Amino acid sequence: MTTNTNTTAPTAKCARCGRILRSAASIARGKGAHCARLDRREAAAREAGFKDAAIDKALQLIADHGIVPVRGRRVFAVVSSDGTGRYLTAREACNCPAGLRARHACYHRAAAHMLAA
Numbered sequence: 001m002t003t004n005t006n007t008t009a010p011t012a013k014c015a016r017c018g019r020i021l022r023s024a025a026s027i028a029r030g031k032g033a034h035c036a037r038l039d040r041r042e043a044a045a046r047e048a049g050f051k052d053a054a055i056d057k058a059l060q061l062i063a064d065h066g067i068v069p070v071r072g073r074r075v076f077a078v079v080s081s082d083g084t085g086r087y088l089t090a091r092e093a094c095n096c097p098a099g100l101r102a103r104h105a106c107y108h109r110a111a112a113h114m115l116a117a
């Protein structure tokens with residue numbers, strides 16, 4: 001007895017994470033809904049001039065639920081990386097130590113751009 005290995009349907013995989021796509025919309029897009037949203041967020045931060053390192057940290061912050069909206073999609077509360085501090089951030093400004101020095105836009109603001117996207 002041999003098993004027939006030729007009956008599997010062709011599978012579409014997410015271009016970003018490689019997971020198998022099941023919904024028609026995802027297959028048409030070539031990406032799962034979650035990954036399409038991540039792409040949109042990355043694009044928004046990149047457009048605002050953030051570097052890859054900041055974008056990665058901002059994506060991680062969002063994935064860790066380290067940033068939560070305070071007022072609509074404009075003002076957010078963020079938890080500092082060591083978990084002890086709490087800052088307020090928006091696309092335009094952030095009151096974390098790096099943000100107050102204001103030489104570079106901190107990654108909290110990248111996250112604010114992403115969540116507003």
Ligand SMILES: [Zn+2]
Nearest residue numbers: 014017032035
């Ligand atoms: Zn994916």
Ligand SMILES: [Zn+2]
Nearest residue numbers: 094096106108
């Ligand atoms: Zn900040």
